[in-house]
Amino acid sequence: MDDDQWWKEAVVYQVYPRSFNDTNGDGIGDIPGIIEKVDYLEDLGVDVVWLNPVYESPMADNGYDIADYQSIHPEFGTMEDWERLLEELHDRDMRLIMDLVVNHTSDEHEWFVKSRKGHEKYDDYYYWAEGEPDDDPPNNWESLFGGSAWSYDDERGEYYLHLFDKKQPDINWRNEDVRDEVFEMMNWWLEKGIDGFRMDVINLISKTESLPDGDPEGGLTGAEHFIDGPELPNYLDEMCERVLDDRDVMTVGEMIGVDANTARNYVSEDSGGLSMLIHFEHMEVDAGDGGKWDIKEFDLLELKRILTDWQESLADDGWNCLYFNNHDQPRAVSRFGDDEEYRVESAKMLATVLFTLQGTPFIYQGQEIGMTNTTFEDPSEIQDVEAENYVEMALESDEYDSYEELRPVIEYRSRDNSRTPMQWSDEENAGFTEGDPWIGVTENYEDVNVEAARDDEMSVWHYYRSLIDLRSERDVFVHGAYELLLPDHEEVFAYRRTLGDEELIVVCNFFDGEPSVELPELIRVDTPELLIGNYSVREAADSKINLRPYEARVYEL
Ligand code: GLC
Ligand code: CA
Numbered sequence: 001m002d003d004d005q006w007w008k009e010a011v012v013y014q015v016y017p018r019s020f021n022d023t024n025g026d027g028i029g030d031i032p033g034i035i036e037k038v039d040y041l042e043d044l045g046v047d048v049v050w051l052n053p054v055y056e057s058p059m060a061d062n063g064y065d066i067a068d069y070q071s072i073h074p075e076f077g078t079m080e081d082w083e084r085l086l087e088e089l090h091d092r093d094m095r096l097i098m099d100l101v102v103n104h105t106s107d108e109h110e111w112f113v114k115s116r117k118g119h120e121k122y123d124d125y126y127y128w129a130e131g132e133p134d135d136d137p138p139n140n141w142e143s144l145f146g147g148s149a150w151s152y153d154d155e156r157g158e159y160y161l162h163l164f165d166k167k168q169p170d171i172n173w174r175n176e177d178v179r180d181e182v183f184e185m186m187n188w189w190l191e192k193g194i195d196g197f198r199m200d201v202i203n204l205i206s207k208t209e210s211l212p213d214g215d216p217e218g219g220l221t222g223a224e225h226f227i228d229g230p231e232l233p234n235y236l237d238e239m240c241e242r243v244l245d246d247r248d249v250m251t252v253g254e255m256i257g258v259d260a261n262t263a264r265n266y267v268s269e270d271s272g273g274l275s276m277l278i279h280f281e282h283m284e285v286d287a288g289d290g291g292k293w294d295i296k297e298f299d300l301l302e303l304k305r306i307l308t309d310w311q312e313s314l315a316d317d318g319w320n321c322l323y324f325n326n327h328d329q330p331r332a333v334s335r336f337g338d339d340e341e342y343r344v345e346s347a348k349m350l351a352t353v354l355f356t357l358q359g360t361p362f363i364y365q366g367q368e369i370g371m372t373n374t375t376f377e378d379p380s381e382i383q384d385v386e387a388e389n390y391v392e393m394a395l396e397s398d399e400y401d402s403y404e405e406l407r408p409v410i411e412y413r414s415r416d417n418s419r420t421p422m423q424w425s426d427e428e429n430a431g432f433t434e435g436d437p438w439i440g441v442t443e444n445y446e447d448v449n450v451e452a453a454r455d456d457e458m459s460v461w462h463y464y465r466s467l468i469d470l471r472s473e474r475d476v477f478v479h480g481a482y483e484l485l486l487p488d489h490e491e492v493f494a495y496r497r498t499l500g501d502e503e504l505i506v507v508c509n510f511f512d513g514e515p516s517v518e519l520p521e522l523i524r525v526d527t528p529e530l531l532i533g534n535y536s537v538r539e540a541a542d543s544k545i546n547l548r549p550y551e552a553r554v555y556e557l
Contacts, residue, residue: 483496493507
């Protein structure tokens with residue numbers, strides 16, 4: 001394999017610094033806290049750390065509102081701390097990718113502060129449009145965090161565009177100076193020695209020039225004018241030319257509304273220049289027509305169809321990013337598994353899928369011990385700006401009378417579910433902090449924690465360890481071709497992976513029933529070997545197998 005594609009063989013671990021490990025008792029995770037856990041990451045066996053934003057920020061969206069791209073927020077530590085983290089990772093042959101958030105800045109970024117004053121150089125660093133405070137906004141675009149995408153700025157006496165919170169104004173990529181500044185900043189970080197970027201909502205950076213109204217019937221209003229906008233390919237080409245092309249880096253583009261077919265424009269060997277994409281298709285299987293807060297039961301057939309589509313579309317050209325969890329999603333085990341009776345089994349089953357599809361697996365902190373969703377008894381416990389905005393708007397509408405009615409939706413869907421403190425031990429605050437944690441610790445920390453998991457050979461943690469080892473020992477895990485088996489089975493996800501004469505059969509039961517499935521593929525040759533599974537007592541392999549609740553098996557033929 002080309003050395004410059006090391007990221008295909010890598011396993012990524014995502015650290016959400018605020019919630020990972022606090023060393024100074026202020027209740028907020030910090031970079032020295034990550035340094036303390038570098039050995040832990042090495043023991044787990046991961047190759048790359050993706051660090052969520054640690055830059056200077058007023059923290060309206062936990063750091064996705066950046067006030068200075070080239071400094072570290074004091075809550076997280078200093079630039080020296082960050083440099084030490086990089087060194088400690090590199091010393092252990094692990095790499096570091098940083099979050100690149102360049103669709104928007106904070107409204108407290110110097111560029112915006114000057115732009116709202118009409119400063120000549122910064123005048124059109126953002127999208128400004130004339131209007132009066134009580135007029136309708138300049139167009140009907142909606143923010144991804146709800147409500148109009150425009151807010152009125154008293155100082156400048158104009159509206160500005162923000163596809164996210166009003167404290168996250170969108171920067172104007174049409175302006176060459178803006179692009180110069182962004183590319184210079186990227187080069188600066190790369191020269192400090194980082195190994196790549198995860199690019200936040202990177203397919204929103206180009207907007208239709210005249211900023212026309214969007215189709216009000218079309219889901220998120222205006223999306224057709226800012227998702228995959230007209231200049232996006234040019235901006236990405238320019239980024240490749242000026243920053244990425246001659247460097248050995250991993251680039252992970254987060255893209256909203258992209259499907260497997262369009263993905264190829266971005267990740268194929270000769271176009272796009274990105275290593276892989278974080279897409280949302282499979283994260284939408286439990287959302288109804290009303291969007292993310294409209295919850296419906298997920299349909300395994302749909303999930304299989306989407307994952308298969310991505311596997312097939314990128315089979316020979318391009319690469320998949322595999323994830324079930326990150327800081328924007330509720331905990332996968334609570335969502336696609338069972339976080340009570342079968343927590344361990346279902347967490348391992350999901351891990352099995354994550355590690356046996358073709359692509360690069362991403363583990364989000366806590367996933368390796370099967371951390372679950374949490375509770376929000378009172379709206380004051382909600383920290384996430386997106387959920388806060390939603391509750392506020394829902395209560396203002398006539399649809400809901402009280403928070404109690406919204407609570408199940410919040411407890412199912414809120415991004416805070418994955419942002420609770422990492423559960424290290426059964427000590428107070430799960431060993432995350434000696435102070436008051438910025439967000440509540442999930443109640444089950446006395447049972448679900450790293451220390452307990454490492455002591456128990458049957459734990460989710462040890463299962464991840466084994467999967468990581470298997471994947472690094474056998475090329476078929478990384479490079480094998482994918483073929484869906486049992487396409488119409490509503491409870492079981494089964495597939496074959498083949499590479500030369502290596503062959504795997506993966507069978508995963510996604511529910512708590514006990515289906516029997518016929519897999520003639522299994523006994524084509526000899527008795528297959530069970531490489532890994534999540535139940536200790538195993539029946540002998542036959543063409544018919546009886547699965548237990550959330551059972552997962554990987555056979556090697
Ligand atoms: C991305 C981030 C998310 C953030 C949003 C705005 O989706 O992952 O956390 O709120 O972009 O930057
Ligand atoms: Ca701290």
